[in-house]
Amino acid sequence: MGQEPIRRWESGALAHAVSDPFGQGPLPWLRGSEHYFDDTGQVVPWYVEHASPPGADIPAARTGGPLNADDVRRQIKGFTSTGAAAPGEAIDFHVTVDPPQQFSVDIYRIGHYGGDGASKITTSPRLSGIVQPAPLTADRTVSCHHWWLSWRLQIPSYWNVGAYVAVLTTADGYRSHVPFTVRDDHPADLLLLLPDVTWQAYNLYPEDGRTGASLYHAWDEQGRLLGEGEAAVTVSFDRPFAGAGLPLHVGHAYDFIRWAERYGYDLAYADARDLHAGRIDPGRYRGLVFPGHDEYWSPAMRRTAELARDGGTSLVFLSANTMYWQVELAPSPSGVPDRLLTCRKRRGPGRPALWRERDGDKTAEQQLIGIQYAGRVPEPHPLVVRNADHWLWEATGAHEGDELDGLVAGEADRYFPRTPLPEHQGRILLAHSPYTDTEGAKRHQETSLYRAPSGALVFASGTFAWSPALDRPGHVDTRVQRATANLLDRICKRD
Template sequence: MIEGYVGRESVTAGGILALHVSTDAPIYRVRFYRLGNELELVRESVWQPGTLHSPPPHPDGHPAGASPAVDWNWPSVEFSIPDSWRTGIYLAHFIEGGPGCEDSPPVLDGSTIEGFEREFFIVRPRQPGKLSRILYKKSTFTRHAYNRSDRRDEERAASLYDNPVYLRGEDGGGPGHQVSLHRPGGVIDLAYWDAPFISWLERSGYAVEYCTDLDLHENPALLTGYDLVLSVGHDEYWSQAMRTQVEDFVRAGGNVAFFSANTCWWRIHSIDGNSAFRSDTDHRVGDEYPHLPATDQWWPPEPHGVGAPENTLTGVSFRNGGMWASSDGSWPGDRPRAGYSVQHAEHWVFEGTGLRDGSNGGIQDALGAGTPLIGYECDGAAFFYDAQGVARASGADGTPDSFLILGIHLLQPVHHDFHRFKHGHWNCTVREPSITSPRAATMGVFTAGGTVFTAGTTDWPVVCGREADAGVVRVTRNVLDRLSVRITTGG
């Protein structure tokens, strides 16, 4: 048995990476891989003495026994990161040694990224923006919210969603569910969303630099070296500092591509020296909701929310989107495969796709038809159909006036329809007693100094990365090629 976590999920090339490892084996070593076009083995450490450590107990005494809320505080071993390592996302694979252990298991490849006994970290360049003006922001706060701290042989179910810990804020940290960044859990989301997209980026010739949510949260000057920021996959949890910096970046002419959904749904507050965060969400603790309405939802007005609809950042919101799950509980579940109905086919986003919008009396094409492009979760904007049958954003939910709907898919039926839940991911009858807009996954673009493109679906990077649809691939290229240089006009 072996497991571990990183002291910090990013390190500058030439810096020090701290790994916290627990094992019942007498010795262990670490293989380091870089995630790119292929999974590349870049280093293997010498053997280290192994020691076994226990997780901190759950404060409510759950049988699983582990707390998601506090630093697990295992001793660390430091590894020097060579100055020559390229920026990117790396895996640390923990390998047991000694009697009864397979001292040299097979080298990992692209099909074996997901699993336990491993963690990921990011190597940042010493000079931001020197290699590339594109910054890939890995959604690490969301990863920690969902991290269950399971081990291959033990299901702990210790996360914000399973056996969460809610603190009332008497310690001065404010009320909310608390999640520690210092605990193990293996690699799941990286393998599903990020790995195929990163592989596609590299084999397609796009040079990209990387950061974590915490890097963006801590460094107000981080974005000054870039022209385009990428949000990929599932990017649900944002701090105020993150949001402010991205919005300022756009106002100054920077561009953002949200190849993601459920984006900026909850606000988080970084605490304990940025080793943990709290968020006043609506997740149950046992059979009770500690606080409703949850005040860290971005869109509802104060005092029962933040009062800053995520639409002003992204153009869309999970509020008018949907979520898909299989009847048997499997993930990511069954999804619509009709794709996005194309609008404004003359727009630069569709250049070279050959797609049509039906405005000339022909057939209205669908982007991504036959693929699960309409993702596990998707975002939408309040909209209406004009006299010509074209969907247009109403702005009733905070979507900017300049937002142009380029693709739309009505979500009928919605597997998880929060409008009809008494309590759900946004306490629906408390928040919004009646449905204010049809539910639809929405792809679009708007300008606010710089340009913001939103895919409106978590699974865009999966479909593109696997090259499952030529139109999705070409649209992605168009977005990257145009927005990788700052522009302040057009849209």
């Protein structure tokens, strides 16, 4: 009897509420004819998919290599019950394996590594896999906090800080992924902040047509996908990521990391929850870099970013739709801090969850970032250079009015004239790019830079396409690479 075909929404690439034309990006341990569905339904490379019935819109799986686990059969799925950890500390993995069998864990560190994109750091011993209990659900909150500990990774003192991925593989060849971060408190030129809070907001695990829920979607009893009005209000970090186990927007951060490490920037690493929990002293860094889609912010995250700027630490926002929703973080049922993420959005009593609606102009994103979210960009449009004589565009070859093809994509920010700007000693718009929105209306995107009274620079790209242009195959733009280097060199005092 053949396997039941995998339906589209079981692939781990459901059509999420926000379009990201870049998906998860190239993963160096995936080679060959792997495919991945982006959230517009298009097939893009670097993703393993299961075999499909004739005529289906899902490509057949390749043969002779691992297959990605899914959320229906849960061949192998896992998560870490610890946040970012330092060398000398431990990361705890909780893994379910069905049917029960041995599995192993390959640990990769994301970086340039001569173009490979990552390097295998270590491999676990063979581990005994068990079928963990079904996820617990309450008011659409899905949690696996009751899963048994499967493996504890003691991080050696000599490991480099960075973004890591654990690749879990069963004896019979199914694979899943678990991202984690290794950080420390040593000073560095730049602190890279991985947007784990936003990653979890989009996590629909288990993407099984019954149980899973994110802050965007859930299912009814007939397996129909429900929208934001029926989605979860609270989601848990104590669960795997849907599908192949990597967050929907993870590629933005990995693109920046590969590029920045290739050119030797002095990087430290942390998660957004570290920013929330007060574990970050901005004074240790010349700049904080937010490399990817970073939509969900707690008040504590914002306070720390504002204190950083006001203390002379620059801020670099390389995506769009940053700091759009205000969220709360709370302990898990067992008391572990910052394991539950709540955002009521427009539902229920209390104040609205949009930052720009919390306290009028005083809390609008533009007050920190310099521009703010304007809307989705259904089809890529050119980024149109403005103020080409500014030092950001120096040596890029860009001229006034030049169009950087495809560089306004996914989502876009712009300057809102009726919303006050932050206090500044100079502010400039470096791109002004027309595009057509989902309703067919004419809109525009803008790229912003201002200098705070402290001397800190605050840059906002205003588009999803900036980080992929640094090092994503098929998306690299040398002008964006040079402009980003101009910015970071100035922040790091290389000029």
